[in-house]
Amino acid sequence: MKKLKNCISVLLAAVIMTAAFYTPALAVVSSHDQKHLSSSQQSKIDKATKAWDAANAAGDKAGMEKAHKDAEKVRSTKNYSGGADGSEYHPWNNGGGNSGGGGGGGGHYYPPTPVTYTITATSGTGGSISPSGSTSVTEGNSKTYTIAANTGYKIADVKVDGSSIGAASTYTFSNVTSGHTISATFASAASLSTGGATLGDGGSGTLKSGVTKSGYGITASLPVTTSYVSGTTVTASYNFTSTKTVSLESVGGTWQFPVSGSSVTGARKIYIPVETKDGTYTITFTVKALDPQATALTGSNVYLTSTKSVTVTIRGSMYEDDFTGNS
Structure with missing residues (x-):
């Protein structure tokens, strides 16, 4: 014991x-x-x-x-x-x-706490990025971001950690091992374009090679296509006898000279006086429209403009019965 x-x-x-x-x-x-x-x-x-x-x-x-x-x-x-x-x-x-x-x-x-990193996402005027703000991502995981433009805008550029990746609509951070940033900027998607100007002889058809006789009327019109703009105006300047500028009217997407008191009913004409000298004359169309999106981005009015010119050759005075309408 x-x-x-x-x-x-x-x-x-x-x-x-x-x-x-x-x-x-x-x-x-x-x-x-x-x-x-x-x-x-x-x-x-x-x-x-x-x-x-x-x-x-x-x-x-x-x-x-x-x-x-x-x-x-x-x-x-x-x-x-x-x-x-x-x-x-x-x-x-x-x-x-x-x-x-x-x-x-x-x-x-205690049991290990997962390591997390912060990804910060920002977007400018005209669109969004989702998720936005600061997001915590566990080390080794991935995170996808979606970039979308508002109506009237388009994606201009996306930057990841300060470097551009172009106008991407999505981006994924894979196997995250550090903090990151992603930012998106947007631009206006507004557009304005013009087709070919049309010259006519006042009702008989299109002028051949833009040639007409002194003393007769001609018609002129210009098709204009726009998107995401406002306040479109079209003016036409010409110098047959003296310089004039006329505001055109929109008829079904085509801009035409307004009805004149000296025109036949419904016609939109430029009347060339008999005394007009022989020569080549120019009609210049100027199109202007406000770009609301670009205006919002810059803080001041931004306009889209376009010009289109056509020429008309005047052949001297002739008897009325010599005019075929397409000479």
Whole structure:
């Protein structure tokens, strides 16, 4: 019985001695350290590791504790701690409760907190990007962004981390390992174009080669196609006897001279007086329209303009019955 008591005493003493000299292993520079710490911080942990090894060899518990705390102090700047096996890492909390394995130094450990990064998305006037604002993305995950233009606008450019990727409508950040930015700008989609100007002889057909006789009327019209504009106007300037500018009327998408008091009913004519000299005369059409989208983008009125010119050759005075209408 006495021998059994002695054995128990020796065993208890061994357990007590083991507990007294137990210190968690110092976590060395792990792959996580190498990824998240600076070279200067890694150097400090290397130094603490060597100090811990020396203290361990000498049985210096206080030295081991100090070296371990020195290493963990560096790691705490990144909100995690090295593990007891020298490579694991865990979120660090100097408070109590929920203690787990690894690390030591009086703190408590929890399951690893996922690393997240922020992607910031912005868009200019004329469209949107979704999701917008700041979005947190877990490390290694992907995030897709959609860019859309409002009515009357088009995507002008998309920049990722400051570099242009063109007028893309979608973009995906894959395997995210850092923060990013994405921004979109938009431009007006307004357009204005003109077709060919048409010259007629006042009802008998199109003028051949733009030639007419002095004293007869001609008609002139211009087709205009527009989109996302407002306030379209078309004027025609000519100089048969003196310079004149006339505002045209829109009839089914075609701009024509207004009905004149001296014209036959329904005709839109330029009358060339009999005294007009032989020669070639020019009719210049000017088209102008407000671009509301570009105006909103710049803060001042922006207009789209286009010009189209046609020429008319006048052949001298002739008897009325010499006019065939297409000469």
